[in-house]
Amino acid sequence: MLDKIREQSAKAKNYPDLVSKLIEIGVESYTVEVSTGIILYRFANGMNAIHQQDKVARKTEDLFSTELTVKAIRDNQQGKTTFPVFMDGIAKAGVQFYEATLVGVKRVTYIGVGGSYEENIPI
DSSP states (O other): OHHHHHHHHHHOSSHHHHHHHHHHTTEEEEEEETTTTEEEEEETTSOEEEEEOOOOOOOOOSSOOHHHHHHHHHHHHTTSSOHHHHHHHHHHTTEEEEEEEOSSSOEEEEEETTEEEEEEOOO
């Protein structure tokens, strides 16, 4: 399954396109642990897959900042940052992990100590 995920990721034009491609292969949700980059994918058939996307250890700030989280998201959405820079930005914003829900209301929830931020995925 990780090969299918990598293949779809390589084909995706942007994040909403990636989400559509992940849904096509049966991904219902995934969680990204920010400090390690480990991603847990959950599939419709009950199967799970774990992927470590990079080898960079990130220090996450102790307290969550909505303002810095939204800035990192918007910068990435506008093409101002790469994915690794986005990950560094949300780590500095105190995001410990984020959960992408790809069934029902498709959304991403960013979670840290003392707060969280959620936004819908525009697909």
